[in-house]
Amino acid sequence: MGLRRKDLLGLQDLTREEIDLILDTAESMREIIDRPVKKVPTLRGKVIVNLFYEPSTRTRNSFELAAKYLSADVQSVAVAQSSVQKGETLLDTARNLEVMGADLVIMRHSEGGAPHFLARRLRAGVVNAGDGIHEHPTQGLLDLFTIRRRKGRLSGLKVAIVGDILHSRVARSNIWGLLKYGSEVWVAGPATLLPPGLEALGVHVTHDLDEALDGADVVNVLRIQLERQQKGLFPSVHEYARFWGITPQRLAACKEDVLVLHPGPMNRGVEITSEVADSHRAAILEQVTGGVAVRMAVLYLLLGGGGTGE
Amino acid sequence: MSKLLLKGGRLLDPRAGVDRVADVLITDTVIAAIGEDLTDPAARVVDCRGLVVTPGFIDLHVHLREPGEEWKEDIASGTRAAARGGFVAVCAVPNTRPVIDNAALVRFVVEKAAREAAVKVWPYGAVTKGQKGEELAELGEMAAAGAVGFTDDGHPIERAEVMRLALLYARQFGRPVLDHAEDRSLSQDGAMHYGRFSTLAGLRGYDPLAEEVHVARDVLLAEATGGHVHIMHVSTARSVEIIRQAKARGVRVTAEVTPHHLALTDEDVAGSGYDTNFKMNPPLRSAEDREALIAGLADGTIDCVATDHAPHHRDDKEVEFGLAKNGVVGLETAVGVVLDALVRTGRLSLERMILAMSTRPAEVLGLRPPSLRVGAEADVTVLDLEKRWIVRAEDMVSRSRNSPFLGRELVGAPAATVVSGRLVMEGGRLVGW
Numbered sequence: 001m002g003l004r005r006k007d008l009l010g011l012q013d014l015t016r017e018e019i020d021l022i023l024d025t026a027e028s029m030r031e032i033i034d035r036p037v038k039k040v041p042t043l044r045g046k047v048i049v050n051l052f053y054e055p056s057t058r059t060r061n062s063f064e065l066a067a068k069y070l071s072a073d074v075q076s077v078a079v080a081q082s083s084v085q086k087g088e089t090l091l092d093t094a095r096n097l098e099v100m101g102a103d104l105v106i107m108r109h110s111e112g113g114a115p116h117f118l119a120r121r122l123r124a125g126v127v128n129a130g131d132g133i134h135e136h137p138t139q140g141l142l143d144l145f146t147i148r149r150r151k152g153r154l155s156g157l158k159v160a161i162v163g164d165i166l167h168s169r170v171a172r173s174n175i176w177g178l179l180k181y182g183s184e185v186w187v188a189g190p191a192t193l194l195p196p197g198l199e200a201l202g203v204h205v206t207h208d209l210d211e212a213l214d215g216a217d218v219v220n221v222l223r224i225q226l227e228r229q230q231k232g233l234f235p236s237v238h239e240y241a242r243f244w245g246i247t248p249q250r251l252a253a254c255k256e257d258v259l260v261l262h263p264g265p266m267n268r269g270v271e272i273t274s275e276v277a278d279s280h281r282a283a284i285l286e287q288v289t290g291g292v293a294v295r296m297a298v299l300y301l302l303l304g305g306g307g308t309g310e
Numbered sequence: 311m312s313k314l315l316l317k318g319g320r321l322l323d324p325r326a327g328v329d330r331v332a333d334v335l336i337t338d339t340v341i342a343a344i345g346e347d348l349t350d351p352a353a354r355v356v357d358c359r360g361l362v363v364t365p366g367f368i369d370l371h372v373h374l375r376e377p378g379e380e381w382k383e384d385i386a387s388g389t390r391a392a393a394r395g396g397f398v399a400v401c402a403v404p405n406t407r408p409v410i411d412n413a414a415l416v417r418f419v420v421e422k423a424a425r426e427a428a429v430k431v432w433p434y435g436a437v438t439k440g441q442k443g444e445e446l447a448e449l450g451e452m453a454a455a456g457a458v459g460f461t462d463d464g465h466p467i468e469r470a471e472v473m474r475l476a477l478l479y480a481r482q483f484g485r486p487v488l489d490h491a492e493d494r495s496l497s498q499d500g501a502m503h504y505g506r507f508s509t510l511a512g513l514r515g516y517d518p519l520a521e522e523v524h525v526a527r528d529v530l531l532a533e534a535t536g537g538h539v540h541i542m543h544v545s546t547a548r549s550v551e552i553i554r555q556a557k558a559r560g561v562r563v564t565a566e567v568t569p570h571h572l573a574l575t576d577e578d579v580a581g582s583g584y585d586t587n588f589k590m591n592p593p594l595r596s597a598e599d600r601e602a603l604i605a606g607l608a609d610g611t612i613d614c615v616a617t618d619h620a621p622h623h624r625d626d627k628e629v630e631f632g633l634a635k636n637g638v639v640g641l642e643t644a645v646g647v648v649l650d651a652l653v654r655t656g657r658l659s660l661e662r663m664i665l666a667m668s669t670r671p672a673e674v675l676g677l678r679p680p681s682l683r684v685g686a687e688a689d690v691t692v693l694d695l696e697k698r699w700i701v702r703a704e705d706m707v708s709r710s711r712n713s714p715f716l717g718r719e720l721v722g723a724p725a726a727t728v729v730s731g732r733l734v735m736e737g738g739r740l741v742g743w
Contacts, residue, residue: 012510091628111632112501112512113584120583132632134512172512196515197506 007119010135011176025297043072050076066295140173142291154181160212163222164193188212213253319358323682324661336688339731365680366398366689368671371616378407383621389427391708393734395641396724398689399430405464411436411447413455432458453483461488477537486538496520507580518546529556538562545592547602554611566616573651586627586634621710649722692726
């Protein structure tokens, strides 16, 4: 069974069954990464294009390695330095990719909905690798993958997502995913970094970090982008760390076996202390490995996993 | 001598107290007779049985894009769209290239319209030179050349002192200052209404406070100067309330609302799949805001419906949502949308719609409103309240087709347009083009 869809644009429109399928497939992909020879012929002859309108070393490398482990041909286009500078529109770029024979386009873009725009215009599949402040579905999936491995389940958990929710595509994908499993999702952050209307989704919103952490099974710490401070959305890094930084003392309110996640790269000493980041409670490096496995699963299920496509 | 006989329609002119079934005989540019069973063998007859004959509709807020962006629209194409949409006159905003900020350019529009336009064109002049918000443009010279009001639309007048001076100065010439109310420090580069649906869609939010803070400022400045401020494209509930209170105090403030803000909400944006035809400034607001706009229009707090007809070339819209240009076309859909969304549903009386789209727009500009009276200039719109139609891009005569209503079925349409006695549209088709 494959995914009966051409594109992966967000967790909002995935069913729980589809997420289960991706996570189960990622388990078997995870084994490939541990092998001495990390290569299977599954996607041989398939062409995957990495189309990144925003710099991102981690996500781009993760997708590239995932594609290579599955023997696909990968072309990375650093658009920021090329066609955009020459004034080429996304539509023209899409048409070019189409005629070059791309089977799948992995896209990172600073505008929400940009991958949806592309997906409607390409016969090839599109994977959203982060669109503006909207979604980052493979990050959401790898977080779910890591939680499921550590906790053995995705239901009935209390998960606290902490930090800049307003600008976080990771937070939105996590929220969609976790709510589909019936977990209790809390978001906490400064009032200036919380978007409106989250309560309507069934998320608990608080400015009181301790309330969010009280009895939490999982704490997902978001990266603070320091340019937000320059825009005045919070007064200083120092103040942020004092009120919102995750420290061992703060974690005392959580369950004993709390799991700490962070999408990286971390600002150590700001949103998370090194004591927490390097402790057995944190799964930050496991997330990175899981990320490759999840992306292998997504590529496999969209391109070669027996799906009918659309 | 040209003659036109509008036969058997329901004549409805709320301001003149007219509501009767009768014939209208138009001779040259004026209404020559109104009565039952009028006949004139020399007259072209328009069968208006089952239709509503009203004073001609006027759109206070239209981007004709000429000079400078004629590939999007020009005076000829924009006024043909207006004629098709049931309008007898449109007011052209001056954010063209170059900006219409002097008398020579006002005259250019007036003269070009006299040669090419299908309906009347009343130009606005810019409030400030180059619409930069710094120095007043020559408002008196432009008024003398035919400018019916002043606006920097497309740009808010950010400095309160400049707005104060503009209101004081324009008052001398009996012209309103029409303001695009937006505090850009609050709207930032928001792509849609700031709220639950911007959170869901992951689009940057445009805070309603950006408008409300500016409206409150404009109202206070109008109150202090005695000038007349007209708030363009009001979009939020709190703006409506600020205007309502100001009017109660006797402040010279008038306001307009667009058909799209009356018919659509931010939920429609989120549900559109990032369709850039749903991107405009101000953005489509919440359902509560929409309700307040309808209530404000119904009780007269909002004076007019104006389209903010903003044509854009396909290339400006076939891009990522956040990068797309703001604005939608509206001339050809306005009457249908208001009839369908508001009148048919009982939210707005037909009488109030006619006041808001015909009488009040003229009054806002200090002009004599069109009227169904013998001796009045024959500017007439005929409405078909029952016509069922689908908005299709291929049917549009505007150069641009960036409408959020494409594919939508509407009930109600303009059936004929008469401009100064000349039939320019009948049955949805332009006459004489």
